Amino acid sequence: DTGVSQNPRHKITKRGQNVTFRCDPISEHNRLYWYRQTLGQGPEFLTYFQNEAQLEKSRLLSDRFSAERPKGSFSTLEIQRTEQGDSAMYLCASTGHTEAFFGQGTRLTVV
């Protein structure tokens, strides 16, 4: 297992289009987190899963955002009708009992 994997690494999309990101966590980790990070800022919590159950969604996550983790393995984050303000790095992390391990992120640019 080589760690948390995120795809794609970069995504450029036109405003109003839908985008989907994928995260493959470390296989034995049951917790999976999504964060959003803008330049020079700390990661902002979006949502997280215990296996396939979504435990919490941040108020930052508008109705245009949806996340799933079918079968408790990989997760997807979809943004519908993208806006320029959605441009950011989207980070995925997984954890066992203590610290989180992060993927390299997906950088989204909405033009």
Place this chain on the structure above:
Amino acid sequence: AQTVTQSQPEMSVQEAETVTLSCTYDTSESDYYLFWYKQPPSRQMILVIRQEAYKQQNATENRFSVNFQKAAKSFSLKISDSQLGDAAMYFCAYRSEGYRDDKIIFGKGTRLHILP
């Protein structure tokens, strides 16, 4: 709700010197974890050091050590013998030990510059 505050947006240190990054947090819980993460310009977040709140002894990892003051809710990171490769954003983070509501909360970060 738990919060994490890093009051130093940027810091600079001379190579080979020692620097301390500050972090305070707010929680009503007694059992939790605290972390320092490093994010180099390549942007993948890497764990630097971890502290369990029930442990009185401060964690140490090679040149990195923490000063954990539970009553004061303070968790600072000391980097000794600073190296050019230490230049990065450093984030302090908190995680509850509770089964639910154990999301990891991050501070806004401190950008550390190493001066040659």
